[in-house]
Amino acid sequence: MNLELFLFYAFAALAIGSSLLVVSLKNPARALFLFFITLFAMAGLFLFALADFVAITQIMVYVGGVLILMIFAFMLSNKELLADIQHISGSFLSLPSWQSILLALGFFAVFILGIREWNNDMPEWMLSNIQEGMVITPHDNNIQQLGIKFMTQYVLPFEVISIFLLMALIGAAHLSRKEESQ
Amino acid sequence: MITLTHFLVVSACIFCIGLYTVIAKRNAIMILVGIELMINAAILNLVAFGKYDKLNYSGQIFALFAIVLAAASVAVGLAIILNVYRHYKTINPDNITDLRD
Numbered sequence: 001m002n003l004e005l006f007l008f009y010a011f012a013a014l015a016i017g018s019s020l021l022v023v024s025l026k027n028p029a030r031a032l033f034l035f036f037i038t039l040f041a042m043a044g045l046f047l048f049a050l051a052d053f054v055a056i057t058q059i060m061v062y063v064g065g066v067l068i069l070m071i072f073a074f075m076l077s078n079k080e081l082l083a084d085i086q087h088i089s090g091s092f093l094s095l096p097s098w099q100s101i102l103l104a105l106g107f108f109a110v111f112i113l114g115i116r117e118w119n120n121d122m123p124e125w126m127l128s129n130i131q132e133g134m135v136i137t138p139h140d141n142n143i144q145q146l147g148i149k150f151m152t153q154y155v156l157p158f159e160v161i162s163i164f165l166l167m168a169l170i171g172a173a174h175l176s177r178k179e180e181s182q
Numbered sequence: 183m184i185t186l187t188h189f190l191v192v193s194a195c196i197f198c199i200g201l202y203t204v205i206a207k208r209n210a211i212m213i214l215v216g217i218e219l220m221i222n223a224a225i226l227n228l229v230a231f232g233k234y235d236k237l238n239y240s241g242q243i244f245a246l247f248a249i250v251l252a253a254a255s256v257a258v259g260l261a262i263i264l265n266v267y268r269h270y271k272t273i274n275p276d277n278i279t280d281l282r283d
Contacts, residue, residue, distance in 0.1 A: 005183070008184050016192065022203075022215065023199055023203045023207070023212075032215070035218075038219070046229050049189060049229040049230045051229040053246075054225070054229055054245045054246060057249055058222075061249050061253050062253075065253060066252070066256045070215070073264055076264060077211070077264060077273055101206075103201070103202075104198045104201050111190075111197070112194065115187060115191065129234050129235060130234065135233065135236060136232075136234075142242070145239055154243050161247055161250055164250075164251075164254065165250055168255075168258050169254070169257060171261075172260070172261040175261035175262060176261040
């Protein structure tokens, strides 16, 4: 077992274990802080797919932005938070409902069956790319290529998504402003 | 050697955990966390397939787009949750029953 595989398994176990703990903790504040670890482990997994820029963006956007926003909203919206923390007695984990567990396990079985079936024949473009050697290797200069692609081939989706982000942020600011008390 | 199947199995696990969170939790913010977990699983799939496409880099580029979309959805969703809390004094989706004021 080489080091690469060991690290991959370690990151995968960290991501899956911490996300399981996120869903099973009873206290939402603890779960939100534990969500940090899940996101970091997912960024580590992105590195193994040779997507270094996506991993850095994940850390900057999710950990630096989204999660802080969630913690802010949680602190603002939950008046019983302090009482909640004081009242947590013996039960550390919340009891799951069996219907949702059944549904999630069913989805998981469908995914695993699909992956097993799919593995027998890869799609055409992947096979031809593997044969021609058009596969990203660890020696490639990923970030430079991404920048060139963003500004040439994908410039229309890039502009559309920036306008969309601006619209979403203005909408969020408009929604969350204080109402004028009449 | 890490194959594609490794990534697919890990992202299937994360997606199912996120699905369970969305269905089972009684807190709107935890439901948003579940949606984020599902989006992250999808991004892992995009990145893992994008490894085989050096010509267009489409996997990584659309993974970045997906991250931006997730950030926008969280911003709008949290604004809506704060408004709902101001109106109903609860963020349990089971207690929010009418659409009108």
